[in-house]
Amino acid sequence: MASSKPKLVPVVGSELPAQFTAKAVGRANAIELITVTVKVRAKNDKGSADGLHALAMQAVKNRSHVSREEFGAAHGADPADLKKVEDYARACNLNVVESCTAKRRVVLAGKVSDFESAFGVTLERFEHPGGTFRSYTSSVHVPPDLEPIVEAVLGLSNRPAAKPHFQARRRANPLAGMFASADAPQPLTPLQVAQLYDFPTGLDGSGQSIAIIELGGGFTMADLNAYFTGLGLPTPSVSAVSVLGASNTPVNDPNSADGEVMLDIEVAGAVAPQSKIVVYFAPNTTQGFVTAITNAAHDTVNAPSVISISWGGPESTWRASERTAMTNAIRDAGLMGVTVTVASGDNGSADGLTDRRSHVDFPASSPFALACGGTRLEGTLASISEEVVWNDGPNSATGGGVSDSFPQPAYQKNAHVPKSVNPGHFAGRGVPDVAGNADPESGYEVRVDGLNTVIGGTSAVAPLWAGLIALLNQSLGKPVGFLNPLLYSQIATGGGLHDVTVGNNGSFKAGKGWDPCTGLGSPDGAKILSLLGGTNGAATVSHDGASKKAAAAGAAVG
Template structure:
């Protein structure tokens, strides 16, 4: 008689049903699904970062890894991959794809085989948001894989993130006007107001944009950029896990996709834009990020992410694996810009407590908060925290999961249940009432939200990277270190996002503030500009 298999819990894999979700039925025994198994790296990325010489060094002084060097130092050990393959075969699962650099093994099999392999029972649930396949409790693997397997994604396919954009109420079709004297702005107007460096267009740079739904029509881009007097951008689509560019209508996630592309490309019109489309699940989201980071064909130096959700809605295995991916990006010199959320300090959670939005709360993300901007001609006359109510306000606060990073140790952070990473790091115009003129599915709309701030900063970073000898990369240590006092950002000192208030210096509403592009470039080059 064969001895029972000794099994251990996959750390951080515990899942609960969505609120108000009810079990509907078990999956058909032959329902086929694919999962992504993340395995441990050869070395700890955190320790590599700790020994890297660029903690607070200017870009010219930094040394980044190549993607090939990253593969060698942080890829999966071949022996670990062999053990995962053996586990799959022993449990009747097929190995679809193995990527040592991304430390991932994609396995396919029936729902019954997957449940048995990972020690769980799958269930279809009905929730207010629709039907999803889910699980409860923890996942397990055979004991020899206990240290090897760091995450299993795809058994649960609930929607994981929300796009952080908001359409200005009552704004119907209209004409894009290159020099509109309205409360809405074109991205080039904002670039002028934020003093983005002149004479740069992002040539030679690649911006990756992560999208978890929706799509775009090339004709919209052609019309929009013609209206701005700019060349239509070069946009490449990368399909992740079979997801595609699927535009439908202006009330869908298309608004997010077009906003991201149009803002980034209007600010950096010669930058190459690569859009990674993936399913809106933790598996799809993670796979899109790792594909962008490890993309040796397109080689993005900036990643823009405008999707997220409260930390409390994520498994800790997901929080850890996204964070490790962002650590890899830092080692490569890739900046990851993340929207900080559009639902104030509560982040849309109704328990009366503040919540931080993820992935912006990763210490290795440049978390982008929101402001309300009023201009007078070419100058900013007022800029305060964006807050039009609890469900139309910038996110920000203190992470309940990630500890205070080294670069924030000198800050006096707001009181929280336990000290944690404070966000956002920077900000920009996000109020839909002072929003961005964009074109979506044949309609000219005004859209706001921190979703617009991430691609705005991504476009600025493309300009900076074009001028600097090396990419900006992981900007956070510089923001909290040598850039202090260099006038690189416009301090926002008025307003709240609910639980937190703005004030001089860094705050949990707008971080260090909105960009002063030319001064930021000068500071990153080693100089400084006087206050405007």
């Protein structure tokens, strides 16, 4: 009976985000069938928002992680909490598709009208440049006994969640050659970048699996085979995993998300050619994004030890509960020994918004992400001649700044992170943590949809660091996992990073030590490995030999 339905209360953080300007154009189709994911808080988090945060930090200190098989019992949801969600859903005429302790989620299916009633929302259609999406302008509501255990409700909205962070190199003016400076930056292959950053030699990623999250686009093996043959490398093992019905769907346009997908695979694959690369294709929604990270972290078949993410959006465009669900998914990955590298954005300190405030990109601003900023890199063979902050203008510059949502994590306490420049001057998490070559002018030679081209952006830095971490894990014989606390202590103090001190990204200037443009700096790969207790080693396919050959030959691609 309708009168027996409990009074609903808001889910904390589910209110409309600060940046939401879409115009409603009508009600959503009441009989449309949709799928919704209810994320349930970990049992260890009850009563303390930082319950698992301390455990993640301890895992770093002890270099110990929980196995995927053990995670559910150690840090998953309480089965009783899952059952409460299931019982309520069934009472609201919704079907339970999945209930998982380890992944802390209950997946539901049903009609829009039944979800509206169950969660106390009105679902509408909104206009955006690519068409329309479904969303709501209120908070999500649940019964009072569910409010303490529900972390987020994802999927009521299918608003596009993120954009890829890559930029193509500007096509040169045909007349510019006679006037061009001899010092102008030149494109590089991933192998040349790896050599300039002294990535460990004699290692090729054997035995490692790299997960790549994609929210659109696709790849073809013909392009990958041509590209890696041009580099003198074997084509890595590359496979696609479907998430929520999305799939490997190249659209044959190098300027589309295909450019992101191919850049990610080719950079990571060149650095660690014997690694297994698994691409998780998900819908471009918060539900798809969080589900892809969760599925990759818990994948017992492919067992990735690093996840690379080159998609994101301004922190203020996310509902707080969505940010919580995402950052806790990344935290869970760290507890299982999985490093998550994330691009920090390509639109400078404003992150593409026009409200005259500074914004950091999310999920790079998650305190459990290894946020990757961008530089312009110049050098010859194994010698860096110059490295400065990437800034070719307000919408072609590395992202970075100070979070207005996440407090400063313990590992940044001695990094002299300034307070936010925005009103309120929040003492937030500083972004990025590290950097790497990203300027499209010194960008990466890649192959996309049959075309040899040059692409930059912080999108390239996330897979570059992911490839490096695969090499580190190969040498060490175990995953480095959540790397940030070690970066800010023994790696930075031990000289494992090149401090970038020249340039700005808009509101912020580079300087000695950590800064909101390039973080702690770009990698000295061999030094990082040494500081972590590893050594270079002999590999079946020598990355060192291939990189020297490619560097000396100029590395023509394809």
